[in-house]
Amino acid sequence: MVEEVIEITNCEGCGVKLQTVDTAKLGFIPEQALTRVPIICQRCFRIKHYNEVSSVALHQDDFLQILGHIGGTQSLVVHIVDIFDFEGSLIGSLPRFIGTNPLMLVVNKVDLLPKVSNLNKIVNWIQRQLKEQGLKPVEIVMVSAKKNIGFERFMQTLDKHRAGKDIYVVGATNVGKSTLINRLIRDYSDLEAELTTSQYPGTTLDIVKIPLDDGKFIIDTPGIVYKHRLSELVAKKDIQALLPSxxxxxxxxxxxxxxxxxxxxxxxxxxxxxxxxxxxxxxxxxxxxxxxxxxxxxxxxxxxxxxxxxxxxxxxxxxxxxxxxxxxxxxxxxxxxxxxxxxxxxxxxxxxxxxxxxxxxxxxxxxxxxxxx
Incomplete structure (x- = not known):
């Protein structure tokens, strides 16, 4: 009976198809929550009631489909990368998808760098790598979501470049995207408003639009799964060994x-x-x-x-x-x-x-x- 309901039911918050099997995948909802009104996935429930967004993943082809719509919007694109796996987490194809929208690069996990590291030299290194990739961000911000480093500058830079636009947040899995979005929700979002369904003609895109106080949105895209990253191939229990703490x-x-x-x-x-x-x-x-x-x-x-x-x-x-x-x-x-x-x-x-x-x-x-x- 439950499976039959899920087949025809989508989340009333974000539009994703609901499922009760895998907590790590899009559309998860506990079976006992199927009787609630409105029927929303666990991800939307956590945003609405706890000011938190959980991390979900999407494979590369589906993710590129989402990126394909950004160029037709008026948005600030925030690309989050992992300094511990810079090349592996960078979306090199991003320029051809985002059109003329400004790109802000947020480099996370700077707390993992050896304590003697010179951050100015690291930024210069990043700029050289981005030039080779054809990426031209309006700003590079160094942060640590875990250690709460760099958030003040992150928010100031966001205000500077947003200029009343929506915020699209993109990144690979395990780069700390959820923590940064949660910070945005706390600082910007009016959660008295309902989460909104985001559907483009012919398809339901697995994104969540989180309302902001000025009527615009934080648009949370699922983390892209890059199978070229070793962290995507090992058993879940080994991910913590791979990722430095x-x-x-x-x-x-x-x-x-x-x-x-x-x-x-x-x-x-x-x-x-x-x-x-x-x-x-x-x-x-x-x-x-x-x-x-x-x-x-x-x-x-x-x-x-x-x-x-x-x-x-x-x-x-x-x-x-x-x-x-x-x-x-x-x-x-x-x-x-x-x-x-x-x-x-x-x-x-x-x-x-x-x-x-x-x-x-x-x-x-x-x-x-x-x-x-």
Whole structure:
């Protein structure tokens, strides 16, 4: 009986189709709430009654459909990215979707950077990366949703560029989007007003329009799921191990050629050829790094993955695609990072150059970039 009702019932707050199965997916409503009036999903219920929006996710094709409508609006687009996985969380295709609307880039999780980091240099680095991507934000704001850092400037910058427009908030999953939207709701929204249904012709878009005091809206788009991020591939219990909970403490390894580093069973870094040199690893402290000889690496992985080499555990190892090898040539005098999306990065400051091979689950994004730190 309940399933039959859900098939023909949409949320009266946001228009999404209701379902009672998965709390992490759009449209979730507890079965006992189906008799309430109005019938609204748990996400809308939490906004209306607790001034909170919960995080939900949408796959890339569906998310791009939502982005396709932004260009025809008069809005300020707020793109939230994760400094710990900058390339992996950046929506590089954004310029072709948003038209002439101003773009504000909010870089979250700055509390995870090592305490000695110079934020001005980090901003300059971000500007160079954005230029390569063709992104031209009107402003870059550095914040920590978790530590409440940078929110005053965030709100001032928002006021400066909003100019009476709606606010579209976009970002990948696990970048802290919900926390920032909750702050916007507290500061801007008149929650005495009802949440509104957002439907475009022919389709129901899975967004929530949160009314503002001036008659405009915060438009919360679901987090885009990027399967190239390792954090999207592991079991839920391992996500917390991947995502640092405090400032990263860099770990330096002096390696001779023909030595390897394992990052749990998630990735492997081989120093194939070159003079002895240091490699600095920026990953969560919950990821244990194991050094071994390259000649023993295959055997070690086969025998100890999921046990000594974890996360993931042996029970969850099959959730990951097989490791794929990526050869990398490092030129003399290079100062670069090798980023493994969702895991972290290895800094290489090589005077003599090096030949590397990095093994990551097939499909996970691997980036070579100018060193962040």
């Amino acid at each position: 405090e400032a990263i403490k860099p770990m330096v390894f002096q390696l001779n050629e023909q030595q390897s580093l394992f990052f749990g069973a998630l990735a492997r870094f081989d120093f194939v050829r070159g003079e002895r040199q240091s490699f600095t690893c920026y990953v969560s402290s919950a990821i244990k790094i194991h050094r071994t000889k390259l000649e023993k690496a295959d055997e070690l992985y086969a025998e100890h993955r999921g046990v000594m080499l974890k996360p993931p555990t042996l029970a969850d190892i099959e959730l990951l695609p097989p490791l794929a090898k990526h050869p990398i040539h490092i030129k003399k005098g290079s100062n670069i990072d090798v980023l493994i999306s969702g895991l972290g990065w290895i800094k290489i400051n090589s005077l003599a150059g090096a030949e590397l091979e990095v093994h990551v689950p097939k499909g996970v994004k691997l980036s070579i970039r100018e060193s962040l730190i």
